[in-house]
Amino acid sequence: MAYIPHTEKDRQEMLDVIGVQRIEDLYEAIPQDVRFPDLDLPPALSEMEILEELQAYAEANVETRHFNYFLGAGAYNHFIPSVVDHMLLRSEFYTAYTPYQPEISQGTLQVIFEYQSLIANLTGMDVSNASHYDGSTALAEAVILALHQHRFKREKVILSPGIHPQFRHVVRTYLQGLNLEIVGDENLDNGQENLQSMIDDDTTLVAVQYPDFLGRIYDFSSFGEAVHTAGALFCVVVNPLALGYLKPPSEFGADVVVGEGQPLGIPLSFGGPYLGIFATLDRYVRKMAGRLAGETEDSRGQRGYVLTLTPREQHIRRQRATSNICTNQGLIALASTVYMSAMGKHGLRQVAELCYQKAHYAAAEIDSLKGYRLWNSDPFFNEFVISCSHPVAEINDYLLDREIVGGFDLGRAYENLKDHMLLAVTELNSKDQIDALVSALKEFDHA
Amino acid sequence: MDYPEDLRYTTNDEWLRVDGEFAVTGVSDYAQDQLSDVVYVEVTAAIGETLAKGDAFGMVESVKAAADLYMPVSGTLTEVNEALSETPELVNMEPYTSAWIIKYQITDPSQVDDLMDSAAYVTHLKGKNS
Numbered sequence A: 001m002a003y004i005p006h007t008e009k010d011r012q013e014m015l016d017v018i019g020v021q022r023i024e025d026l027y028e029a030i031p032q033d034v035r036f037p038d039l040d041l042p043p044a045l046s047e048m049e050i051l052e053e054l055q056a057y058a059e060a061n062v063e064t065r066h067f068n069y070f071l072g073a074g075a076y077n078h079f080i081p082s083v084v085d086h087m088l089l090r091s092e093f094y095t096a097y098t099p100y101q102p103e104i105s106q107g108t109l110q111v112i113f114e115y116q117s118l119i120a121n122l123t124g125m126d127v128s129n130a131s132h133y134d135g136s137t138a139l140a141e142a143v144i145l146a147l148h149q150h151r152f153k154r155e156k157v158i159l160s161p162g163i164h165p166q167f168r169h170v171v172r173t174y175l176q177g178l179n180l181e182i183v184g185d186e187n188l189d190n191g192q193e194n195l196q197s198m199i200d201d202d203t204t205l206v207a208v209q210y211p212d213f214l215g216r217i218y219d220f221s222s223f224g225e226a227v228h229t230a231g232a233l234f235c236v237v238v239n240p241l242a243l244g245y246l247k248p249p250s251e252f253g254a255d256v257v258v259g260e261g262q263p264l265g266i267p268l269s270f271g272g273p274y275l276g277i278f279a280t281l282d283r284y285v286r287k288m289a290g291r292l293a294g295e296t297e298d299s300r301g302q303r304g305y306v307l308t309l310t311p312r313e314q315h316i317r318r319q320r321a322t323s324n325i326c327t328n329q330g331l332i333a334l335a336s337t338v339y340m341s342a343m344g345k346h347g348l349r350q351v352a353e354l355c356y357q358k359a360h361y362a363a364a365e366i367d368s369l370k371g372y373r374l375w376n377s378d379p380f381f382n383e384f385v386i387s388c389s390h391p392v393a394e395i396n397d398y399l400l401d402r403e404i405v406g407g408f409d410l411g412r413a414y415e416n417l418k419d420h421m422l423l424a425v426t427e428l429n430s431k432d433q434i435d436a437l438v439s440a441l442k443e444f445d446h447a
Numbered sequence B: 001m002d003y004p005e006d007l008r009y010t011t012n013d014e015w016l017r018v019d020g021e022f023a024v025t026g027v028s029d030y031a032q033d034q035l036s037d038v039v040y041v042e043v044t045a046a047i048g049e050t051l052a053k054g055d056a057f058g059m060v061e062s063v064k065a066a067a068d069l070y071m072p073v074s075g076t077l078t079e080v081n082e083a084l085s086e087t088p089e090l091v092n093m094e095p096y097t098s099a100w101i102i103k104y105q106i107t108d109p110s111q112v113d114d115l116m117d118s119a120a121y122v123t124h125l126k127g128k129n130s
Helices: A008-018 A023-027 A047-059 A082-088 A106-123 A135-149 A165-174 A192-198 A221-229 A282-287 A314-320 A330-367 A392-401 A431-446 B029-035 B109-114 B118-129
Strands: A156-159 A181-183 A203-210 A233-238 A256-260 A276-280 A293-297 A303-307 A372-374 A383-388 A420-424 B014-019 B022-027 B038-043 B056-062 B066-070 B075-080 B102-106
Touching: A082 A330, A106 A276, A106 A293, A106 A303, A106 A330, A135 A165, A135 A203, A135 A233, A135 A256, A135 A276, A135 A282, A156 A165, A192 A203, A192 A221, A203 A221, A221 A233, A314 B066, A330 A372, A330 A383, A330 A420, A330 A431, A392 A420, A392 A431, B022 B029, B022 B066, B029 B056, B102 B109
Parallel strands: A156 A181, A156 A203, A203 A233, A233 A256
Antiparallel strands: A256 A276, A293 A303, A372 A383, A383 A420, B014 B022, B022 B102, B038 B056, B056 B066, B075 B102
């Protein structure tokens, strides 16, 4: 028996409706000679042979455990305690689907609730949703929240050039078609003063990054005030791990805090899946997209958890919902919840402090080398910019031969940062590793 | 269900009470009953803003639904019932009195006559439920 649900008659009817004779007619746009190309594949292999081949491919990758790794630029190589994976792989949690039925989903709902509480604590905000795809889409959702807050009467968005370049790209992609004026990031020199001069009564949201893409830490207190004076919303993009050590953005008057949650116990994994953090103030909660779990009591007075404030969401509000975001990164949010719980407040601070201290040691050592100079004197967290006297790609090739993964080539993101390298240092980089990097850089300059 | 005679009604279940050149609007008894427990009332239009008949001015959210509110006639918003932000349940308890939602100056009084009176609204609801 063939498991083909459509009969010949069904198919003919469908073809008649769309007005073509045969199924092949649907592919008319594809040139005849490329429809069934000769793929010239090697002969089939056995499972054993295939595994061997794939293993060889996998081993050709640069792998963080066997290399000295100093690449960051938005995704960081941190230690992940074993308990994270252990909890993650429990079958009870093994679904990305939204738990609509509290009767059978108390565990998942409680995790979401705990996640929200931890993120709210870390950012200093009133409320957090249960995540977006990644930091960049969370930033785009912050813009959407602001647009709704101003009922689309304000159409200007100001983005600091210090925001991750890919985040800025995603915001533009996400919001295309709305004819927004997205400005501020056209020049790397646009600091707080320049950005502030761009704020007007058409500005809906102003976003900055903390620490910024180049690792720099600024105090945004008076800037935040200026944003509010103009009636705009203030969004701060964060590295959540840095908040273990830095003053929370709530103290700058942030209306929305977003960020990439990857540093919180999520492996690098070639760039995803990651976790979009989104936290805001009570007064914007109904305009916030995404899942929200709340604590409540059942008919017997026992503590329980439910999805809350759902009427603002698309399955009820339909086209009038603030956002069409539906799927979140539930499993990844769980991983970060376990990570934050395992580390605790002091553990997070310790990791952040280690990153900070090691990065400062590395920066000072490299700055003392001939041919390398620390680009700026601003305070920084675990990343810093080095001006090099040679192209970054050449230096990185040299380092790679010595089993060191060097920093991000900033010339790829900023026109005037050619020959500048962004180096990241985490708690996983030992002093020996840093010293090996410094020696290799020195050797390169002499070579 | 109660549909006072001195009010006018819309097909979207808002009511309107004329008071000189002004009017107040809320949602009907039928609307509050359909929505069930109201937990949030939001007026998105700003005071001083002029809206056309049919423009959305806010929404009512209950434990199971969220309904948009539309202007029964064109007008300029003069007042918003602040009490509803603290006690949205008034919409369920007293939909025609303490749960008025907005007050506005009517721009075109002739539009009022196009709205349904109590009897017409009752007939309209019967048609909806049959």
